[in-house]
Amino acid sequence: MIQAIRGTKDILPDTMHNWHYIEDVFRKSSAKFSYNEVRTPIFEKTEVFSRGIGENTDVVNKEMYTFESKGGDSITLRPEMTAAIGRSVLQNSLIQQSSVLRYWYFGPFFRYENPQKGRQRQFHQYGAETIGSPYPESDIENIALANDIIKSAGIKEYQLLLNSIGNTESRMKFRQALVEYFSGIKDQLSEDSQNRLDKNPLRILDSKNRNDIEAVKNAPVITDYLDEESSNHFNEVKAGLEKLGIEYREVPTLVRGLDYYCHTVFEFQSSALGAQDSFGGGGRYNGLLQQLGSKKEVPAVGFAMGVERLLLVLEAEKALPENAPVPDFYVICAGDSPREYSLNVINKLRSKGHNVLSDILRRSMKAQFREANKSGAPYTVIIGEDEMNKNILQVKKMETSEQKEISVDDLDYIKF
């Protein structure tokens, strides 16, 4: 039997209403904040991501679906959206036409990882980017949108973790202090963290390894290394969130795995998720567009949410809608002769905007009733030879088994 690619899933009709539910939240919350939807191609030239995300991140190093096109270009299925939007903004000169861009997106992304709970090779993200402003208002608005989505979707148990990793100068000083500290106790670190020491020392901070956690306890804290600009920015972000009543927990060890982040970084967590407790995250990325070739710095903030993870949280909190939509009418034919005639009735109902279901298996009346019952349709319309000849219909209210005879033209006024 042919199987779907490892780490991919069919989204079948029985769960589709959950997706429609959450997608509706995405649209409505985005609109509240006046964000506009963008759709970019599923694949890009590999350099969009290798330059944008950073060569020594795991995402770029070992998780990208990369292949050569017939023309010889290296092409990659998008593992995230921010770099792709950066490319689009530059290519279309969007920031020249409007000094602030507010974008949101929803779609599939691809990473070559081992699947587990809340982790697939094709997964979906919603995200929003606030591009063009270096000021804390921009961070605040972006986080407020993320928070609005979570609240609107119906999630109650979650945490917003917040940190600042400062501007480049602050981060370099902190990084140096970290390397000095960890080098002194290198033999106490996990093998992974020993490797991270020269590649990406900040990542040691959120290691889950027990020895590392111990070692991190006495490590230098980023907050002590923020210069005036960085700590002012961070303080204003925090003050803004408090003004909006958005609760957060400051976590000085929160760092993120993509190279483009600076200043504000944040993450949304839920205990409903198991090992992948984060269902959304983001931060400021002032340097990204320059990495992609912009002559000027274009400051920006953004976040992404894992939609499968969001749905897992919603399911755990029983916040998902119960039922898929049901038809208004199930049209039943008694015997073979009215079948062709019934098309008129079905068509008439549909043209009035009703959702109609009917049998296409030429089954017995009993079977049609069974299916009508299963479909949840509140009314059945029964057409037999008599009804056809007299131009009338039997309409039955399923819940009460009441049945009335009405003329075809009165279909609209069925009321029981």
Place this chain on the structure above:
RNA sequence: GCGGGCGUAGCUCAGUCGGUAGAGCACCAGAUUGUGGCUCUGGUGGUCGCGCGUUCAAAUCGCGUCGCUCGCCCCA
């Protein structure tokens, strides 16, 4: 890339000491010749994930492999 658990009907699962496969649910039909749900009766549905090996004989034992799942890493 590394580690643990699990693969028997569409679904949830049983299957004793190795003897050629079962239940409930779902689906289909009948009991009721033009009326659903409840009940009863019957039926369809299986290369026991796949391959190799051991054996007179494998769902059962061994090895390999594929898949699912949970975790490490990383991320959403």
